[in-house]
Amino acid sequence: MSEQVQPGRRFLGRPDAVEPGYVPPASDTSSRAGLGAGARSRAGRLWLLQALTGAMLVGVLAVHLVAQHFLAPDGLRDYANVVDYLRQPLAAVIEVMLLGSVIVHVCLGLRSSLVDVLGEAALRRVSIGLAFAGIVAIGYGLWLIIALLTAPA
Amino acid sequence: MAAPQAVTVRSPGLLRRLAYWLEPRWRDPGWLAFALNRLTGHILVLYLILHLVVLSQLLDGPSGWDRLLGIFGSRPFLVGDVLLIAAVVFHGLNGLRVAALTFGYGARHTTALIVVVLVVSTVLSALAGWAILT
Numbered sequence: 665m666s667e668q669v670q671p672g673r674r675f676l677g678r679p680d681a682v683e684p685g686y687v688p689p690a691s692d693t694s695s696r697a698g699l700g701a702g703a704r705s706r707a708g709r710l711w712l713l714q715a716l717t718g719a720m721l722v723g724v725l726a727v728h729l730v731a732q733h734f735l736a737p738d739g740l741r742d743y744a745n746v747v748d749y750l751r752q753p754l755a756a757v758i759e760v761m762l763l764g765s766v767i768v769h770v771c772l773g774l775r776s777s778l779v780d781v782l783g784e785a786a787l788r789r790v791s792i793g794l795a796f797a798g799i800v801a802i803g804y805g806l807w808l809i810i811a812l813l814t815a816p817a
Numbered sequence: 818m819a820a821p822q823a824v825t826v827r828s829p830g831l832l833r834r835l836a837y838w839l840e841p842r843w844r845d846p847g848w849l850a851f852a853l854n855r856l857t858g859h860i861l862v863l864y865l866i867l868h869l870v871v872l873s874q875l876l877d878g879p880s881g882w883d884r885l886l887g888i889f890g891s892r893p894f895l896v897g898d899v900l901l902i903a904a905v906v907f908h909g910l911n912g913l914r915v916a917a918l919t920f921g922y923g924a925r926h927t928t929a930l931i932v933v934v935l936v937v938s939t940v941l942s943a944l945a946g947w948a949i950l951t
Contacts, residue, residue, distance in 0.1 A: 711919070715912075715915075715919060718912045719913070722912075722913065729902075729905075734948065738890065739890070740889055742879070743875065743878060743879040743881075743882040743883055744879065746882070766865065770861075773858050773862070774862065777855060780834065781831060781834050781835060782831070783834075804869065808869075808876070811875075811876055812875055815878070
């Protein structure tokens with residue numbers, strides 16, 4: 665494990681009592697400040713993306729839950745019902761939006777958690793791994809939706 | 818007078834970093850919200866993976882999917898659904914609070930807003946539980 669000069673206060677990946685998505689200011693003496701201005705502004709942009717996908721999720725996930733469970737007979741759609749629902753253009757668009765926003769949100773959330781635990785040294789590996797996993801998950805979800813849309817009724 | 822020397826320490830290890838998340842001492846309500854946000858987030862990630870895997874049964878047609886509906890409608894699964902909705906509602910509401918905080922809203926009323934998030938989450942989860950289990 666690398667050695668570092670102790671900052672002015674205790675820092676174990678995230679200072680006490682800060683909210684998720686905290687980005688230290690440029691004057692911060694903690695380890696994150698050593699990443700450089702480019703990495704800090706990237707962290708800010710990724711946090712904004714996480715907030716935007718989170719806000720989007722509140723809407724599309726609510727529609728998904730209500731449509732798939734609360735409006736469905738007995739709370740669950742059978743196969744024919746699922747296919748019928750997906751074949752409505754608006755429903756398909758909402759499901760694709762849900763897929764994209766949830767995967768991006770999850771990857772960014774996991775990135776924060778993993779970097780907090782593994783340290784900044786793992787940032788690049790974690791980012792690449794999660795980006796790959798996210799692309800695979802979105803590809804799988806789109807393939808599933810397309811397969812259902814083209815399946816015989 | 819001698820200049821103060823910088824103290825060199827080792828970076829905390831993996832276990833200590835993990836323990837730090839769960840350390841309740843010296844914390845304020847913001848920590849509770851943060852810890853719950855992470856906990857519910859990780860639960861939802863696990864559920865999402867399971868959900869995507871289960872949805873692959875749709876590719877087997879009605880025989881694959883409709884067979885699962887009986888299991889999903891069983892009491893233990895419905896109780897799980899209620900807990901899942903509680904996690905979704907809390908994570909969503911707390912996420913909105915944190916996003917607002919990032920843009921400069923609510924910083925002076927953090928504790929009050931956390932209480933509001935917890936109360937509204939509990940009420941909405943209870944209503945969802947009532948709708949699902951009855």
